[in-house]
Amino acid sequence: MTENSETPDHAPQVSTTRLGPFARFVRDTELDTRMLGMVGALLLIWVGFQLYGTFFNGGGVFLTPRNLWNLSVQTAVTGIMATGMVLVIVTRNIDLSVGSIVGFTGMIMGVLQVNILPQYLGLGHPAIWIITVIVGILLGALIGALHGALTAYLAIPAFIVTLGGMLIWRGAAFLVADGKTIAPVDQNFALLGGGPYGAIGSTGSWIVGLIGCAAILFMMYRSRKNRQKHEFRLRPMWAEITVAAIACGVLIAAVLVVDSYPWPIGIVKAYAEAHQISTPPDQLFISHGFAIPVLILAAVGIGMTILMTRTRFGRYVFAIGGNPEAAALSGIDTRMMTVKIFALMGMLSGLAAVVASARLTSATNALGDLEELYVIASAVIGGTSLAGGVGTIYGAIIGTLVIQSLQTGMVLIGYGDGSYRKIVVGVALVLAVYLDILYRKKTK
Amino acid sequence: MTNRGTPLVELRDISIAFGGIKAVDHVSIDLYPGEVVGLLGHNGAGKSTLIKCLSGAYQADSGKIFINGEQAEITNPRDARHYNIETIYQTLALADNLDAASNLFLGREIVGAGGFLDDSAMEAETRKIMARLNPNFRKFNVPVSALSGGQRQSVAIARAVYFNAKILIMDEPTAALGPHETQMVAELIAELKKQGIGIFLIEHDIHAVMDLCDRAVVMKNGQRVGTVNVNEVTDEDILGMIIMGKKPAQAV
Numbered sequence: 001m002t003e004n005s006e007t008p009d010h011a012p013q014v015s016t017t018r019l020g021p022f023a024r025f026v027r028d029t030e031l032d033t034r035m036l037g038m039v040g041a042l043l044l045i046w047v048g049f050q051l052y053g054t055f056f057n058g059g060g061v062f063l064t065p066r067n068l069w070n071l072s073v074q075t076a077v078t079g080i081m082a083t084g085m086v087l088v089i090v091t092r093n094i095d096l097s098v099g100s101i102v103g104f105t106g107m108i109m110g111v112l113q114v115n116i117l118p119q120y121l122g123l124g125h126p127a128i129w130i131i132t133v134i135v136g137i138l139l140g141a142l143i144g145a146l147h148g149a150l151t152a153y154l155a156i157p158a159f160i161v162t163l164g165g166m167l168i169w170r171g172a173a174f175l176v177a178d179g180k181t182i183a184p185v186d187q188n189f190a191l192l193g194g195g196p197y198g199a200i201g202s203t204g205s206w207i208v209g210l211i212g213c214a215a216i217l218f219m220m221y222r223s224r225k226n227r228q229k230h231e232f233r234l235r236p237m238w239a240e241i242t243v244a245a246i247a248c249g250v251l252i253a254a255v256l257v258v259d260s261y262p263w264p265i266g267i268v269k270a271y272a273e274a275h276q277i278s279t280p281p282d283q284l285f286i287s288h289g290f291a292i293p294v295l296i297l298a299a300v301g302i303g304m305t306i307l308m309t310r311t312r313f314g315r316y317v318f319a320i321g322g323n324p325e326a327a328a329l330s331g332i333d334t335r336m337m338t339v340k341i342f343a344l345m346g347m348l349s350g351l352a353a354v355v356a357s358a359r360l361t362s363a364t365n366a367l368g369d370l371e372e373l374y375v376i377a378s379a380v381i382g383g384t385s386l387a388g389g390v391g392t393i394y395g396a397i398i399g400t401l402v403i404q405s406l407q408t409g410m411v412l413i414g415y416g417d418g419s420y421r422k423i424v425v426g427v428a429l430v431l432a433v434y435l436d437i438l439y440r441k442k443t444k
Numbered sequence: 445m446t447n448r449g450t451p452l453v454e455l456r457d458i459s460i461a462f463g464g465i466k467a468v469d470h471v472s473i474d475l476y477p478g479e480v481v482g483l484l485g486h487n488g489a490g491k492s493t494l495i496k497c498l499s500g501a502y503q504a505d506s507g508k509i510f511i512n513g514e515q516a517e518i519t520n521p522r523d524a525r526h527y528n529i530e531t532i533y534q535t536l537a538l539a540d541n542l543d544a545a546s547n548l549f550l551g552r553e554i555v556g557a558g559g560f561l562d563d564s565a566m567e568a569e570t571r572k573i574m575a576r577l578n579p580n581f582r583k584f585n586v587p588v589s590a591l592s593g594g595q596r597q598s599v600a601i602a603r604a605v606y607f608n609a610k611i612l613i614m615d616e617p618t619a620a621l622g623p624h625e626t627q628m629v630a631e632l633i634a635e636l637k638k639q640g641i642g643i644f645l646i647e648h649d650i651h652a653v654m655d656l657c658d659r660a661v662v663m664k665n666g667q668r669v670g671t672v673n674v675n676e677v678t679d680e681d682i683l684g685m686i687i688m689g690k691k692p693a694q695a696v
């Protein structure tokens with residue numbers, strides 16, 4: 001089979017002659033133009049804040065390893081939940097309760113690891129964080145399943161069920177410890193929130209980066225073999241190499257960035273003392289590397305992408321979103337699917353609560369307050385259609401990055417006041433949806 | 445046509461009501477292998493509702509379903525598929541955001557190692573069956589919302605035919621089609637008949653019924669007016685049954 005075969009193309013057929021260089025590039029690499037647009041917008045935002053800082057504040061600080069590292073950590077909590085919100089919105093539902101589930105599960109986990117488990121296991125026992133995380137995730141799943149069951153079997157609109165849930169679980173979060181803040185959390189648990197110790201360092205990051213590159217190359221090879229087997233059209237070799245180079249390049253660049261952000265001097269001193277390192281602390285360069293919450297987000301993102309694109313479950317999610325009646329007539333148990341989707345959303349909210357409370361090293365009943373709005377906004381900015389049937393996991397994560405970049409950037413250029421940030425995020429949300437509408441009209 | 449032996453399908457004394465309105469009122473029909481039975485009647489006569497009891501979309505309030513002489517419990521579309529009953533719905537029942545292969549295999553996906561979807565295999569199978577049903581079909585990698593009415597119809601037909609149906613239900617299969625495609629559907633029905641598949645055909649066009657069907661069942665206001673062998677009656681007889689509920693002498 002040659003690369004320019006006469007058999008029906010795998011990609012939609014367009015005549016080559018009328019296409020410009022960019023259109024041909026997109027067709028041959030089969031890159032998603034929507035994703036290119038989002039990444040372009042994100043880079044524009046980053047460069048914009050950097051330049052604004054350079055020209056008006058005497059130095060841009062946006063594109064520094066320190067800021068980018070912090071940005072990655074700040075993206076984790078919302079990003080984890082945004083991936084689940086994609087499934088909820090694709091199936092034409094909404095979940096307004098996720099922020100409150102974070103608050104409630106966070107409080108339960110706080111009380112569990114601070115007040116209950118140490119009594120039986122002893123303070124700092126390595127099983128504490130594991131039990132806590134499992135309980136938090138299961139509790140989230142249970143709450144989500146309850147919301148899903150009320151939506152699916154009693155036909156109460158998801159908007160109402162989860163609006164009620166938002167109030168109920170926020171109230172319950174207060175009652176868990178009568179409004180008291182639970183601190184400090186277990187020291188192993190705290191690593192899940194990031195910080196100098198909650199990152200995997202230079203060597204670890206290189207290992208992650210190289211495994212990632214190997215996985216990318218392996219998957220591309222598999223996909224090419226598969227197409228050959230069924231005699232579908234292949235991507236031209238130059239396109240394969242370009243895509244592989246871009247994907248691996250981005251990953252390696254990320255490793256270089258997180259490795260060039262050193263531990264702060266105070267932490268280095270403490271570490272040097274504790275480990276009897278003779279080198280003077282100001283000459284030690286200890287990299288942060290990838291933060292653990294970022295790795296959690298990456299794992300969630302990969303897992304959810306596989307779930308959505310490679311499994312029956314994901315296929316049914318899209319089918320229900322596209323035509324619920326057709327899905328039911330095809331033998332899909334749409335009600336049970338709804339329960340599972342909300343349970344998954346709850347699980348991810350529990351996981352987000354782990355990261356959020358670990359990051360604060362405390363649990364408060366206000367944890368995750370109004371987070372649901374940012375989660376929904378992230379999914380929608382990332383291209384998830386409220387009409388249902390359309391959405392991607394990577395889009396939701398990029399959407400979270402866009403929102404978080406805007407928030408961080410506003411702080412860095414001196415508009416850190418919450419009111420300005422809210423205005424900018426609000427404008428970005430409306431603008432993103434408008435651009436999406438234009439894009440869909442044009443590509444139809 | 446002489447119908448001997450065990451019917452492929454027998455719907456016996458089916459009733460179903462929605463909020464006090466009897467959509468289907470004690471109706472019995474049957475279908476033999478290699479036979480096409482037309483279902484006629486006004487909009488709202490209860491044809492689609494009756495047939496949805498067989499396809500699993502609805503459950504009858506009373507009455508029994510027999511498949512090959514044995515009583516069958518069909519409580520959802522999965523059960524119907526288990527009995528090799530396939531349905532082409534009037535609405536086509538396609539998920540518009542998915543491509544042809546995903547729709548064809550919806551609910552019965554091909555999975556490879558580890559339970560992951562084998563999209564390439566599904567696409568390859570889809571290409572094979574579409575080459576037979578609609579050789580001009582090329583749009584395999586776009587959502588079916590981007591297809592024409594005829595192309596969408598051929599996806600729905602492919603889905604019903606692909607899985608070795610023994611009993612096929614077609615709810616106005618040619619309503620959205622042009623003359624050429626309608627002819628293709630007629631040829632397909634003839635071919636499926638030869639393979640011994642039994643077909644229920646819900647149809648408004650009396651000429652199509654006269655051409656394609658062996659028997660015709662006419663319904664009115666949820667009740668069965670009568671069943672006729674189409675070669676024993678005229679168009680007018682059937683029209684009379686549909687419009688006035690008048691049962692001709694040949695009808696049973």
